[in-house]
Amino acid sequence: MKNTGFLLNLYRKSVSITLMIKAISCDFWGTLAVSNPAFKAARAAFLSDYTDADAEHTIRHVDDWCSVxxxxxxxxxxxxxxxxxxxxxxxxxxxxxxDYYDLKEKIESLFIKHPPIFDEKVSELLKEAYAKQIKIVITTNTGFMSGELLRKIIREKIAAFDVIASNEIGAAKPNPLIFSAAMQAIGNIRREDVLHIGDNHLTDIKGAA
Structure with missing residues (x-):
């Protein structure tokens, strides 16, 4: 993943040598995890049957358009x-x-059945940091899945991290508001002592600067 290897090395050096990193903010999609192809296939099949149309192409187009x-x-x-x-x-x-709520429930059940695929190196890094009492916050733009559901998946797969989600904050990365919310969740720690890990130059590197 773009920049992840560099940031992992930076984090390990910072923690083991300088002890300057007191908290970590980590992006979810593309950094901590990627969407499960089995979920995408199951969702496309379900929505195609539900709408009798090419759901896979359309939902990808909507997702890309909204993200931009x-x-x-x-x-x-x-x-x-x-x-x-x-x-x-x-x-x-x-x-x-x-029936949006019925549709939402069925798609979320597919998401739980085929959860995101977590990056082993990033997951291990966060677990290691968490064990050392370093505060961890996941900062993410949510897409089709709510922050509530992502929070549940993350806590089941890794640990009870705080999750700052765009659909709950009302602002998306790179907006400073979502990073301010992350800092509030982190607590009484200086901004310069927080490392943000992400894969996107605009939403992560520029946003967290």
């Missing part, structure tokens, strides 16, 4: 329900006539 807008107009946050609204609109289906 969020990253450039960071106070515009598309919650999962907004993304599904756009998805149905693009297929010419009236979203009002769909």
């Amino acid at each position: 807008i969020e990253e450039n107009y960071t106070l515009v946050v598309f919650k999962p329900e907004h993304r599904f609204f756009l998805f149905f609109q693009m297929l010419g289906i009236d979203p009002v006539k769909t």
Whole structure:
């Protein structure tokens, strides 16, 4: 993953030699984990059957479009329900006539059945830091899955980390608000003593600067 190896080395050097890192903010998608191909396939099959249309292409288009807008107009946050609204609109289906909550429940069950694939090196780094009483916060733009669900998955797979999610904060990375929320969750630690780990130059490196 882009920049991850460098940051892992930087973190290990900082903790073991200078002891300057007191907390870590870590991106989720693309850094700590990637989407499970089995989930994408199951979701596409379910939505194609549900809509009788090419769901895979459409949902990917909606996700990409929303992400670009969020990253450039960071106070515009598309919650999962907004993304599904756009998805149905693009297929010419009236979203009002769909049972969103039933749909949400079924897709979330697929997500739990086929959870994200966690990067072993980053996961091990965070576990090691957590064991050393270093505060860990996951800072993420959420996409189609809510912060609540991501929080559940992360805590089941790794540890009880705080999760700062764009759909709950109302701001997306690289907006400073989401990083300010991360600092509030971290507590009484100086900003310069916090390391942010991420894979995206705009949302992570520029955003956390």
